[in-house]
Amino acid sequence: MFHKEGYKIILAALTLVVISIFIIDKFLEIYWFQKGLEILLLICLLLVLQFFRNPKRHTILNNNHVLSPVDGKVVVIEEVFESEYFNDKRIQVSVFMSPLNVHVTRYPIGGNVVFNKYHPGKYLVAWHPKSSEENERTTVVINNEIYGKVLYRQIAGALARRIVNYAKQNATATQGSDSGFIKFGSRVDLFLPLDTIINVKLNQKVRGGESIIAKK
Numbered sequence: 001m002f003h004k005e006g007y008k009i010i011l012a013a014l015t016l017v018v019i020s021i022f023i024i025d026k027f028l029e030i031y032w033f034q035k036g037l038e039i040l041l042l043i044c045l046l047l048v049l050q051f052f053r054n055p056k057r058h059t060i061l062n063n064n065h066v067l068s069p070v071d072g073k074v075v076v077i078e079e080v081f082e083s084e085y086f087n088d089k090r091i092q093v094s095v096f097m098s099p100l101n102v103h104v105t106r107y108p109i110g111g112n113v114v115f116n117k118y119h120p121g122k123y124l125v126a127w128h129p130k131s132s133e134e135n136e137r138t139t140v141v142i143n144n145e146i147y148g149k150v151l152y153r154q155i156a157g158a159l160a161r162r163i164v165n166y167a168k169q170n171a172t173a174t175q176g177s178d179s180g181f182i183k184f185g186s187r188v189d190l191f192l193p194l195d196t197i198i199n200v201k202l203n204q205k206v207r208g209g210e211s212i213i214a215k216k
Contacts, residue, residue, distance in 0.1 A: 085151055093214070111145065
């Protein structure tokens, strides 16, 4: 199953590969070179397919849990001052996605979307300390009956050149459902209340819509 954001790219890649293999078969006479190019093209197609995969996740809805919004590795767990929306201290948990991870963004918690803003910006590497404030990004705040307001931020990386965000202000967010997509390597930051119990450790691998980031 593939994500809808990849349909056009997958079709274009498939078309290009088929045409290229036809041209290679017709005009190249060196057998080993011909087959080598064809294998390289098929590998590139497989990489495109795996990037846009959208595996089904078994989300257990629980208002006492904050789930990971994406697949990847936990790279930040720290108390910070969040200056865009809260203007106070929060616990930040950041998950970094490599180009090989599933790049679907999922709602970490259920509730009402009370804030949604896109910011154009730079394309620093996603693990750079300033990427959360200076890179292209979207900020979404969900008001939950247990946690209050929870903020998550999609951040573009050095390779990511497009952030897709489906969250709409005043809409209802369902925990674990599709809330967007980030193309080609990036990260997502969560900002949680200070009394939140963090359930993950640094460098731990997590799965979007399933891994429990925090508890109440």
